[in-house]
Amino acid sequence: MLTPEEKTKAIEKYKLHESDTGSLEVQIALLTEEINQLLLHLKKNPKDFHSKRGLLKMVAKRRKFLKYLKEEDEKRYNNLSKELKLK
Numbered sequence: 814m815l816t817p818e819e820k821t822k823a824i825e826k827y828k829l830h831e832s833d834t835g836s837l838e839v840q841i842a843l844l845t846e847e848i849n850q851l852l853l854h855l856k857k858n859p860k861d862f863h864s865k866r867g868l869l870k871m872v873a874k875r876r877k878f879l880k881y882l883k884e885e886d887e888k889r890y891n892n893l894s895k896e897l898k899l900k
Contacts, residue, residue: 815846827893837882838893844875845897 815823820843824834827842851868855861879899883890894900 815843815850819846827896837878838889841875841878841882841893842897844871844878845899847871848875 823842823846824839827836827838828834829836829838833839848868848871851864851871855865855868858864879890879894882893
């Protein structure tokens with residue numbers, strides 16, 4: 814779970830305009846932050862299968878968002894993937 818401060822920080826970094834909280838870039842960035850935190854948790858707790866299932870669902874959701882963004886605007890997709898250090 815992201816703290817409100819971490820969430821605000823990610824929104825400020827990736828927002829497109831002043832009141833943006835739901836653009837694809839922001840959603841993908843928030844999912845990436847949560848995925849990174851869950852990975853750290855799962856390294857310490859390898860038998861936590863409920864969290865592992867949640868992680869897989871988040872990864873699938875992020876993959877769908879990235880696919881949609883790539884189809885809509887490849888330049889934005891490339892910039893975001895470089896910033897988030899995704900494959």
